[in-house]
Amino acid sequence: MGKDSQNSQVTVIANLKGGSGKSTVAFNLGLWLQMKGQPVVAYDLDPQCTLGDVAEVRREEGYAPPLVVYQNTEKLKDILRMHPGQVLVDVGAANMEAMKQAIVNADRVLIPVPPSQPDVWATQRFIEIVKEAVNNGDGPDLYAFVNRADTHRAVRESDETEEVLAQLPGINLIPHRLCQRTIYRRSLSEGLGIFELSKRSKAVEEFSIFADSLFPNIKARKKLNS
Ligand SMILES: Nc1ncnc2c1ncn2[C@@H]1O[C@H](COP(=O)(O)OP(=O)(O)O)[C@@H](O)[C@H]1O
Ligand SMILES: [Mg+2]
Structure with a gap:
Protein backbone atom coordinates (compact mmCIF):
# COMPACT_ATOMS: atom_id res chain seq x y z
CA MET A 1 0.00 0.00 0.00
CA GLY A 2 2.75 2.44 0.96
CA LYS A 3 5.07 4.01 -1.55
CA ASP A 4 8.30 2.65 -0.12
CA SER A 5 7.12 0.17 2.43
CA GLN A 6 4.57 -2.60 2.27
CA ASN A 7 3.63 -1.95 5.83
CA SER A 8 2.77 1.69 6.18
CA GLN A 9 0.05 3.82 4.71
CA VAL A 10 0.48 7.57 5.12
CA THR A 11 -2.69 9.68 5.09
CA VAL A 12 -2.25 13.44 5.32
CA ILE A 13 -5.26 15.46 6.44
CA ALA A 14 -4.92 18.92 5.01
CA ASN A 15 -6.50 22.06 3.74
CA LEU A 16 -5.51 25.70 3.70
CA LYS A 17 -8.20 27.02 5.97
CA GLY A 18 -8.37 26.55 9.69
CA GLY A 19 -11.59 25.27 11.17
CA SER A 20 -12.35 22.82 8.36
CA GLY A 21 -12.07 19.95 10.82
CA LYS A 22 -8.62 18.53 10.05
CA SER A 23 -7.66 17.86 13.66
CA THR A 24 -11.14 16.64 14.59
CA VAL A 25 -11.13 14.11 11.76
CA ALA A 26 -7.52 13.08 12.36
CA PHE A 27 -8.17 12.46 16.07
CA ASN A 28 -11.34 10.46 15.48
CA LEU A 29 -9.84 8.43 12.63
CA GLY A 30 -6.85 7.60 14.83
CA LEU A 31 -9.05 6.32 17.64
CA TRP A 32 -11.34 4.52 15.20
CA LEU A 33 -8.36 2.67 13.70
CA GLN A 34 -7.13 1.69 17.15
CA MET A 35 -10.60 0.45 18.02
CA LYS A 36 -10.36 -1.77 14.92
CA GLY A 37 -7.09 -3.16 16.21
CA GLN A 38 -4.90 -1.34 13.71
CA PRO A 39 -1.47 0.01 14.61
CA VAL A 40 -1.60 3.78 14.17
CA VAL A 41 0.56 6.78 14.95
CA ALA A 42 -0.18 10.41 14.25
CA TYR A 43 1.92 13.44 13.43
CA ASP A 44 0.80 16.94 14.29
CA LEU A 45 2.73 19.32 12.06
CA ASP A 46 0.44 22.29 12.65
CA PRO A 47 1.93 24.91 15.02
CA GLN A 48 -1.57 25.17 16.54
CA CYS A 49 -0.99 21.65 17.88
CA THR A 50 -4.67 20.83 18.33
CA LEU A 51 -4.11 17.13 17.72
CA GLY A 52 -1.16 17.05 20.12
CA ASP A 53 -3.22 18.91 22.73
CA VAL A 54 -6.25 16.65 22.51
CA ALA A 55 -4.06 13.54 22.66
CA GLU A 56 -2.50 15.03 25.80
CA VAL A 57 -5.95 15.54 27.35
CA ARG A 58 -6.74 11.90 26.57
CA ARG A 59 -3.51 10.76 28.19
CA GLU A 60 -4.01 12.92 31.30
CA GLU A 61 -7.55 11.62 31.72
CA GLY A 62 -6.24 8.08 31.49
CA TYR A 63 -8.43 7.01 28.58
CA ALA A 64 -7.04 3.92 26.88
CA PRO A 65 -5.50 3.43 24.50
CA PRO A 66 -3.70 6.75 24.20
CA LEU A 67 -3.13 8.15 20.72
CA VAL A 68 0.57 8.54 20.00
CA VAL A 69 1.19 11.93 18.40
CA TYR A 70 4.62 13.02 17.22
CA GLN A 71 5.43 16.61 16.46
CA ASN A 72 8.69 16.35 14.50
CA THR A 73 8.64 18.40 11.35
CA GLU A 74 12.16 17.54 10.17
CA LYS A 75 13.23 14.69 7.86
CA LEU A 76 9.64 13.65 7.22
CA LYS A 77 10.74 11.65 4.22
CA ASP A 78 12.70 9.34 6.49
CA ILE A 79 10.50 9.19 9.56
CA LEU A 80 6.91 8.95 8.28
CA ARG A 81 7.42 5.44 6.93
CA MET A 82 9.26 4.10 9.93
CA HIS A 83 5.94 3.11 11.43
CA PRO A 84 4.20 -0.08 10.36
CA GLY A 85 0.46 0.38 9.93
CA GLN A 86 -1.47 3.59 9.56
CA VAL A 87 0.21 6.98 9.78
CA LEU A 88 -2.09 10.00 10.06
CA VAL A 89 -0.59 13.45 9.51
CA ASP A 90 -2.42 16.63 10.56
CA VAL A 91 -0.98 19.68 8.81
CA GLY A 92 -1.92 23.34 8.69
CA ALA A 93 -1.10 26.27 6.48
CA ALA A 94 0.86 27.93 9.29
CA ASN A 95 3.76 25.63 8.41
CA MET A 96 3.68 25.42 4.61
CA GLU A 97 7.07 23.73 4.35
CA ALA A 98 6.01 20.88 6.64
CA MET A 99 2.69 20.68 4.81
CA LYS A 100 4.41 20.25 1.45
CA GLN A 101 6.92 17.73 2.78
CA ALA A 102 4.13 15.66 4.29
CA ILE A 103 2.13 15.77 1.06
CA VAL A 104 5.07 14.80 -1.13
CA ASN A 105 5.66 11.75 1.08
CA ALA A 106 2.03 10.71 1.48
CA ASP A 107 0.01 7.95 -0.13
CA ARG A 108 -3.07 10.10 0.00
CA VAL A 109 -4.38 13.42 1.14
CA LEU A 110 -7.74 13.78 2.81
CA ILE A 111 -9.29 17.22 2.41
CA PRO A 112 -12.18 18.26 4.66
CA VAL A 113 -14.26 21.01 3.07
CA PRO A 114 -16.96 22.93 4.90
CA PRO A 115 -19.88 23.77 2.62
CA SER A 116 -19.15 27.39 1.77
CA GLN A 117 -17.84 29.30 -1.21
CA PRO A 118 -14.67 30.54 0.54
CA ASP A 119 -13.88 26.96 1.55
CA VAL A 120 -14.34 25.76 -2.03
CA TRP A 121 -12.02 28.51 -3.26
CA ALA A 122 -9.46 27.63 -0.61
CA THR A 123 -9.66 23.98 -1.67
CA GLN A 124 -8.99 24.91 -5.29
CA ARG A 125 -5.94 26.90 -4.18
CA PHE A 126 -4.83 24.00 -2.05
CA ILE A 127 -4.96 21.61 -5.01
CA GLU A 128 -2.75 23.99 -6.98
CA ILE A 129 -0.26 23.98 -4.11
CA VAL A 130 -0.28 20.18 -4.03
CA LYS A 131 0.38 20.00 -7.79
CA GLU A 132 3.24 22.46 -7.43
CA ALA A 133 4.70 20.55 -4.47
CA VAL A 134 4.78 17.28 -6.40
CA ASN A 135 6.04 19.08 -9.53
CA ASN A 136 3.03 17.85 -11.48
CA GLY A 137 4.55 14.39 -11.08
CA ASP A 138 3.38 11.27 -9.35
CA GLY A 139 1.67 12.70 -6.29
CA PRO A 140 -0.57 11.24 -3.62
CA ASP A 141 -4.23 10.48 -4.30
CA LEU A 142 -6.46 13.38 -3.31
CA TYR A 143 -9.77 12.79 -1.56
CA ALA A 144 -12.13 15.59 -0.65
CA PHE A 145 -15.27 15.37 1.45
CA VAL A 146 -17.77 17.76 2.96
CA ASN A 147 -17.35 18.25 6.70
CA ARG A 148 -19.68 20.32 8.88
CA ALA A 149 -22.54 19.74 6.47
CA ASP A 150 -25.86 21.27 7.41
CA THR A 151 -28.27 18.77 8.94
CA HIS A 152 -31.30 20.36 7.28
CA ARG A 153 -32.04 18.87 3.89
CA ALA A 154 -33.50 22.12 2.66
CA VAL A 155 -30.10 23.76 2.86
CA ARG A 156 -28.44 23.17 -0.50
CA GLU A 157 -24.86 24.26 0.23
CA SER A 158 -23.54 20.78 0.97
CA ASP A 159 -24.97 19.32 -2.25
CA GLU A 160 -23.54 22.22 -4.21
CA THR A 161 -20.15 21.91 -2.57
CA GLU A 162 -20.06 18.18 -3.38
CA GLU A 163 -20.98 18.90 -6.99
CA VAL A 164 -18.10 21.33 -7.33
CA LEU A 165 -15.64 19.01 -5.58
CA ALA A 166 -16.64 16.13 -7.86
CA GLN A 167 -15.71 18.23 -10.87
CA LEU A 168 -12.31 19.40 -9.68
CA PRO A 169 -9.58 17.77 -11.76
CA GLY A 170 -7.49 15.25 -9.86
CA ILE A 171 -9.90 15.08 -6.92
CA ASN A 172 -11.81 12.04 -5.75
CA LEU A 173 -15.00 12.94 -3.94
CA ILE A 174 -15.81 10.85 -0.89
CA PRO A 175 -19.60 10.83 -1.09
CA HIS A 176 -20.02 10.36 2.67
CA ARG A 177 -20.32 13.75 4.27
CA LEU A 178 -19.94 14.47 7.96
CA CYS A 179 -22.55 16.81 9.38
CA GLN A 180 -22.15 19.67 11.79
CA ARG A 181 -22.77 17.96 15.13
CA THR A 182 -21.98 19.14 18.63
CA ILE A 183 -20.48 15.79 19.64
CA TYR A 184 -17.32 16.67 17.66
CA ARG A 185 -16.72 19.65 19.91
CA ARG A 186 -17.08 17.44 22.96
CA SER A 187 -14.73 14.94 21.38
CA LEU A 188 -11.96 17.52 21.20
CA SER A 189 -12.55 19.02 24.62
CA GLU A 190 -12.82 15.68 26.44
CA GLY A 191 -10.20 13.69 24.57
CA LEU A 192 -12.63 10.95 23.55
CA GLY A 193 -13.66 9.64 20.15
CA ILE A 194 -17.27 10.34 19.18
CA PHE A 195 -17.97 6.59 19.27
CA GLU A 196 -16.64 6.53 22.84
CA SER A 208 -18.41 4.86 10.59
CA ILE A 209 -19.54 4.88 6.96
CA PHE A 210 -16.95 7.53 6.17
CA ALA A 211 -14.10 5.68 7.94
CA ASP A 212 -15.08 2.31 6.43
CA SER A 213 -14.85 3.85 2.98
CA LEU A 214 -11.36 5.15 3.71
CA PHE A 215 -10.09 1.85 5.11
CA PRO A 216 -12.08 -0.82 3.25
CA ASN A 217 -9.51 -3.57 3.89
CA ILE A 218 -9.84 -3.30 7.62
CA LYS A 219 -13.51 -4.08 7.49
CA ALA A 220 -12.95 -7.04 5.16
CA ARG A 221 -10.23 -8.49 7.34
CA LYS A 222 -12.41 -8.29 10.42
CA LYS A 223 -15.13 -10.24 8.69
CA LEU A 224 -12.72 -12.94 7.59
CA ASN A 225 -11.49 -13.51 11.12
CA SER A 226 -14.87 -13.67 12.76
N1 LIG B 1 -18.44 17.95 11.78
C1 LIG B 1 -18.30 18.85 12.78
N2 LIG B 1 -19.37 19.21 13.52
C2 LIG B 1 -19.25 20.09 14.52
N3 LIG B 1 -18.12 20.70 14.87
C3 LIG B 1 -17.00 20.40 14.16
C4 LIG B 1 -17.02 19.47 13.08
N4 LIG B 1 -15.77 19.37 12.59
C5 LIG B 1 -15.02 20.21 13.31
N5 LIG B 1 -15.75 20.83 14.25
C6 LIG B 1 -15.33 21.82 15.25
O1 LIG B 1 -14.76 22.93 14.59
C7 LIG B 1 -13.67 23.43 15.31
C8 LIG B 1 -12.43 23.44 14.40
O2 LIG B 1 -12.11 22.09 14.08
P1 LIG B 1 -10.59 21.61 13.92
O3 LIG B 1 -10.62 20.15 13.76
O4 LIG B 1 -9.75 22.17 15.01
O5 LIG B 1 -10.25 22.30 12.52
P2 LIG B 1 -8.81 22.48 11.82
O6 LIG B 1 -7.90 21.47 12.41
O7 LIG B 1 -9.08 22.27 10.38
O8 LIG B 1 -8.39 23.89 12.10
C9 LIG B 1 -13.50 22.55 16.54
O9 LIG B 1 -14.14 23.16 17.64
C10 LIG B 1 -14.24 21.28 16.16
O10 LIG B 1 -14.76 20.61 17.28
MG1 LIG C 1 -6.11 21.72 13.39
Missing part, protein backbone atom coordinates in the same frame (compact mmCIF):
# COMPACT_ATOMS: atom_id res chain seq x y z
CA LEU A 197 -19.00 9.39 23.77
CA SER A 198 -22.03 7.78 22.15
CA LYS A 199 -22.57 4.24 21.00
CA ARG A 200 -25.37 5.16 18.67
CA SER A 201 -26.00 8.51 17.12
CA LYS A 202 -26.26 9.97 13.67
CA ALA A 203 -22.76 11.37 14.02
CA VAL A 204 -21.36 7.93 14.84
CA GLU A 205 -23.27 6.34 11.96
CA GLU A 206 -21.96 8.92 9.51
CA PHE A 207 -18.43 8.66 10.77
Whole structure:
Protein backbone atom coordinates (compact mmCIF):
# COMPACT_ATOMS: atom_id res chain seq x y z
CA MET A 1 0.00 0.00 0.00
CA GLY A 2 2.75 2.44 0.96
CA LYS A 3 5.07 4.01 -1.55
CA ASP A 4 8.30 2.65 -0.12
CA SER A 5 7.12 0.17 2.43
CA GLN A 6 4.57 -2.60 2.27
CA ASN A 7 3.63 -1.95 5.83
CA SER A 8 2.77 1.69 6.18
CA GLN A 9 0.05 3.82 4.71
CA VAL A 10 0.48 7.57 5.12
CA THR A 11 -2.69 9.68 5.09
CA VAL A 12 -2.25 13.44 5.32
CA ILE A 13 -5.26 15.46 6.44
CA ALA A 14 -4.92 18.92 5.01
CA ASN A 15 -6.50 22.06 3.74
CA LEU A 16 -5.51 25.70 3.70
CA LYS A 17 -8.20 27.02 5.97
CA GLY A 18 -8.37 26.55 9.69
CA GLY A 19 -11.59 25.27 11.17
CA SER A 20 -12.35 22.82 8.36
CA GLY A 21 -12.07 19.95 10.82
CA LYS A 22 -8.62 18.53 10.05
CA SER A 23 -7.66 17.86 13.66
CA THR A 24 -11.14 16.64 14.59
CA VAL A 25 -11.13 14.11 11.76
CA ALA A 26 -7.52 13.08 12.36
CA PHE A 27 -8.17 12.46 16.07
CA ASN A 28 -11.34 10.46 15.48
CA LEU A 29 -9.84 8.43 12.63
CA GLY A 30 -6.85 7.60 14.83
CA LEU A 31 -9.05 6.32 17.64
CA TRP A 32 -11.34 4.52 15.20
CA LEU A 33 -8.36 2.67 13.70
CA GLN A 34 -7.13 1.69 17.15
CA MET A 35 -10.60 0.45 18.02
CA LYS A 36 -10.36 -1.77 14.92
CA GLY A 37 -7.09 -3.16 16.21
CA GLN A 38 -4.90 -1.34 13.71
CA PRO A 39 -1.47 0.01 14.61
CA VAL A 40 -1.60 3.78 14.17
CA VAL A 41 0.56 6.78 14.95
CA ALA A 42 -0.18 10.41 14.25
CA TYR A 43 1.92 13.44 13.43
CA ASP A 44 0.80 16.94 14.29
CA LEU A 45 2.73 19.32 12.06
CA ASP A 46 0.44 22.29 12.65
CA PRO A 47 1.93 24.91 15.02
CA GLN A 48 -1.57 25.17 16.54
CA CYS A 49 -0.99 21.65 17.88
CA THR A 50 -4.67 20.83 18.33
CA LEU A 51 -4.11 17.13 17.72
CA GLY A 52 -1.16 17.05 20.12
CA ASP A 53 -3.22 18.91 22.73
CA VAL A 54 -6.25 16.65 22.51
CA ALA A 55 -4.06 13.54 22.66
CA GLU A 56 -2.50 15.03 25.80
CA VAL A 57 -5.95 15.54 27.35
CA ARG A 58 -6.74 11.90 26.57
CA ARG A 59 -3.51 10.76 28.19
CA GLU A 60 -4.01 12.92 31.30
CA GLU A 61 -7.55 11.62 31.72
CA GLY A 62 -6.24 8.08 31.49
CA TYR A 63 -8.43 7.01 28.58
CA ALA A 64 -7.04 3.92 26.88
CA PRO A 65 -5.50 3.43 24.50
CA PRO A 66 -3.70 6.75 24.20
CA LEU A 67 -3.13 8.15 20.72
CA VAL A 68 0.57 8.54 20.00
CA VAL A 69 1.19 11.93 18.40
CA TYR A 70 4.62 13.02 17.22
CA GLN A 71 5.43 16.61 16.46
CA ASN A 72 8.69 16.35 14.50
CA THR A 73 8.64 18.40 11.35
CA GLU A 74 12.16 17.54 10.17
CA LYS A 75 13.23 14.69 7.86
CA LEU A 76 9.64 13.65 7.22
CA LYS A 77 10.74 11.65 4.22
CA ASP A 78 12.70 9.34 6.49
CA ILE A 79 10.50 9.19 9.56
CA LEU A 80 6.91 8.95 8.28
CA ARG A 81 7.42 5.44 6.93
CA MET A 82 9.26 4.10 9.93
CA HIS A 83 5.94 3.11 11.43
CA PRO A 84 4.20 -0.08 10.36
CA GLY A 85 0.46 0.38 9.93
CA GLN A 86 -1.47 3.59 9.56
CA VAL A 87 0.21 6.98 9.78
CA LEU A 88 -2.09 10.00 10.06
CA VAL A 89 -0.59 13.45 9.51
CA ASP A 90 -2.42 16.63 10.56
CA VAL A 91 -0.98 19.68 8.81
CA GLY A 92 -1.92 23.34 8.69
CA ALA A 93 -1.10 26.27 6.48
CA ALA A 94 0.86 27.93 9.29
CA ASN A 95 3.76 25.63 8.41
CA MET A 96 3.68 25.42 4.61
CA GLU A 97 7.07 23.73 4.35
CA ALA A 98 6.01 20.88 6.64
CA MET A 99 2.69 20.68 4.81
CA LYS A 100 4.41 20.25 1.45
CA GLN A 101 6.92 17.73 2.78
CA ALA A 102 4.13 15.66 4.29
CA ILE A 103 2.13 15.77 1.06
CA VAL A 104 5.07 14.80 -1.13
CA ASN A 105 5.66 11.75 1.08
CA ALA A 106 2.03 10.71 1.48
CA ASP A 107 0.01 7.95 -0.13
CA ARG A 108 -3.07 10.10 0.00
CA VAL A 109 -4.38 13.42 1.14
CA LEU A 110 -7.74 13.78 2.81
CA ILE A 111 -9.29 17.22 2.41
CA PRO A 112 -12.18 18.26 4.66
CA VAL A 113 -14.26 21.01 3.07
CA PRO A 114 -16.96 22.93 4.90
CA PRO A 115 -19.88 23.77 2.62
CA SER A 116 -19.15 27.39 1.77
CA GLN A 117 -17.84 29.30 -1.21
CA PRO A 118 -14.67 30.54 0.54
CA ASP A 119 -13.88 26.96 1.55
CA VAL A 120 -14.34 25.76 -2.03
CA TRP A 121 -12.02 28.51 -3.26
CA ALA A 122 -9.46 27.63 -0.61
CA THR A 123 -9.66 23.98 -1.67
CA GLN A 124 -8.99 24.91 -5.29
CA ARG A 125 -5.94 26.90 -4.18
CA PHE A 126 -4.83 24.00 -2.05
CA ILE A 127 -4.96 21.61 -5.01
CA GLU A 128 -2.75 23.99 -6.98
CA ILE A 129 -0.26 23.98 -4.11
CA VAL A 130 -0.28 20.18 -4.03
CA LYS A 131 0.38 20.00 -7.79
CA GLU A 132 3.24 22.46 -7.43
CA ALA A 133 4.70 20.55 -4.47
CA VAL A 134 4.78 17.28 -6.40
CA ASN A 135 6.04 19.08 -9.53
CA ASN A 136 3.03 17.85 -11.48
CA GLY A 137 4.55 14.39 -11.08
CA ASP A 138 3.38 11.27 -9.35
CA GLY A 139 1.67 12.70 -6.29
CA PRO A 140 -0.57 11.24 -3.62
CA ASP A 141 -4.23 10.48 -4.30
CA LEU A 142 -6.46 13.38 -3.31
CA TYR A 143 -9.77 12.79 -1.56
CA ALA A 144 -12.13 15.59 -0.65
CA PHE A 145 -15.27 15.37 1.45
CA VAL A 146 -17.77 17.76 2.96
CA ASN A 147 -17.35 18.25 6.70
CA ARG A 148 -19.68 20.32 8.88
CA ALA A 149 -22.54 19.74 6.47
CA ASP A 150 -25.86 21.27 7.41
CA THR A 151 -28.27 18.77 8.94
CA HIS A 152 -31.30 20.36 7.28
CA ARG A 153 -32.04 18.87 3.89
CA ALA A 154 -33.50 22.12 2.66
CA VAL A 155 -30.10 23.76 2.86
CA ARG A 156 -28.44 23.17 -0.50
CA GLU A 157 -24.86 24.26 0.23
CA SER A 158 -23.54 20.78 0.97
CA ASP A 159 -24.97 19.32 -2.25
CA GLU A 160 -23.54 22.22 -4.21
CA THR A 161 -20.15 21.91 -2.57
CA GLU A 162 -20.06 18.18 -3.38
CA GLU A 163 -20.98 18.90 -6.99
CA VAL A 164 -18.10 21.33 -7.33
CA LEU A 165 -15.64 19.01 -5.58
CA ALA A 166 -16.64 16.13 -7.86
CA GLN A 167 -15.71 18.23 -10.87
CA LEU A 168 -12.31 19.40 -9.68
CA PRO A 169 -9.58 17.77 -11.76
CA GLY A 170 -7.49 15.25 -9.86
CA ILE A 171 -9.90 15.08 -6.92
CA ASN A 172 -11.81 12.04 -5.75
CA LEU A 173 -15.00 12.94 -3.94
CA ILE A 174 -15.81 10.85 -0.89
CA PRO A 175 -19.60 10.83 -1.09
CA HIS A 176 -20.02 10.36 2.67
CA ARG A 177 -20.32 13.75 4.27
CA LEU A 178 -19.94 14.47 7.96
CA CYS A 179 -22.55 16.81 9.38
CA GLN A 180 -22.15 19.67 11.79
CA ARG A 181 -22.77 17.96 15.13
CA THR A 182 -21.98 19.14 18.63
CA ILE A 183 -20.48 15.79 19.64
CA TYR A 184 -17.32 16.67 17.66
CA ARG A 185 -16.72 19.65 19.91
CA ARG A 186 -17.08 17.44 22.96
CA SER A 187 -14.73 14.94 21.38
CA LEU A 188 -11.96 17.52 21.20
CA SER A 189 -12.55 19.02 24.62
CA GLU A 190 -12.82 15.68 26.44
CA GLY A 191 -10.20 13.69 24.57
CA LEU A 192 -12.63 10.95 23.55
CA GLY A 193 -13.66 9.64 20.15
CA ILE A 194 -17.27 10.34 19.18
CA PHE A 195 -17.97 6.59 19.27
CA GLU A 196 -16.64 6.53 22.84
CA LEU A 197 -19.00 9.39 23.77
CA SER A 198 -22.03 7.78 22.15
CA LYS A 199 -22.57 4.24 21.00
CA ARG A 200 -25.37 5.16 18.67
CA SER A 201 -26.00 8.51 17.12
CA LYS A 202 -26.26 9.97 13.67
CA ALA A 203 -22.76 11.37 14.02
CA VAL A 204 -21.36 7.93 14.84
CA GLU A 205 -23.27 6.34 11.96
CA GLU A 206 -21.96 8.92 9.51
CA PHE A 207 -18.43 8.66 10.77
CA SER A 208 -18.41 4.86 10.59
CA ILE A 209 -19.54 4.88 6.96
CA PHE A 210 -16.95 7.53 6.17
CA ALA A 211 -14.10 5.68 7.94
CA ASP A 212 -15.08 2.31 6.43
CA SER A 213 -14.85 3.85 2.98
CA LEU A 214 -11.36 5.15 3.71
CA PHE A 215 -10.09 1.85 5.11
CA PRO A 216 -12.08 -0.82 3.25
CA ASN A 217 -9.51 -3.57 3.89
CA ILE A 218 -9.84 -3.30 7.62
CA LYS A 219 -13.51 -4.08 7.49
CA ALA A 220 -12.95 -7.04 5.16
CA ARG A 221 -10.23 -8.49 7.34
CA LYS A 222 -12.41 -8.29 10.42
CA LYS A 223 -15.13 -10.24 8.69
CA LEU A 224 -12.72 -12.94 7.59
CA ASN A 225 -11.49 -13.51 11.12
CA SER A 226 -14.87 -13.67 12.76
N1 LIG B 1 -18.44 17.95 11.78
C1 LIG B 1 -18.30 18.85 12.78
N2 LIG B 1 -19.37 19.21 13.52
C2 LIG B 1 -19.25 20.09 14.52
N3 LIG B 1 -18.12 20.70 14.87
C3 LIG B 1 -17.00 20.40 14.16
C4 LIG B 1 -17.02 19.47 13.08
N4 LIG B 1 -15.77 19.37 12.59
C5 LIG B 1 -15.02 20.21 13.31
N5 LIG B 1 -15.75 20.83 14.25
C6 LIG B 1 -15.33 21.82 15.25
O1 LIG B 1 -14.76 22.93 14.59
C7 LIG B 1 -13.67 23.43 15.31
C8 LIG B 1 -12.43 23.44 14.40
O2 LIG B 1 -12.11 22.09 14.08
P1 LIG B 1 -10.59 21.61 13.92
O3 LIG B 1 -10.62 20.15 13.76
O4 LIG B 1 -9.75 22.17 15.01
O5 LIG B 1 -10.25 22.30 12.52
P2 LIG B 1 -8.81 22.48 11.82
O6 LIG B 1 -7.90 21.47 12.41
O7 LIG B 1 -9.08 22.27 10.38
O8 LIG B 1 -8.39 23.89 12.10
C9 LIG B 1 -13.50 22.55 16.54
O9 LIG B 1 -14.14 23.16 17.64
C10 LIG B 1 -14.24 21.28 16.16
O10 LIG B 1 -14.76 20.61 17.28
MG1 LIG C 1 -6.11 21.72 13.39
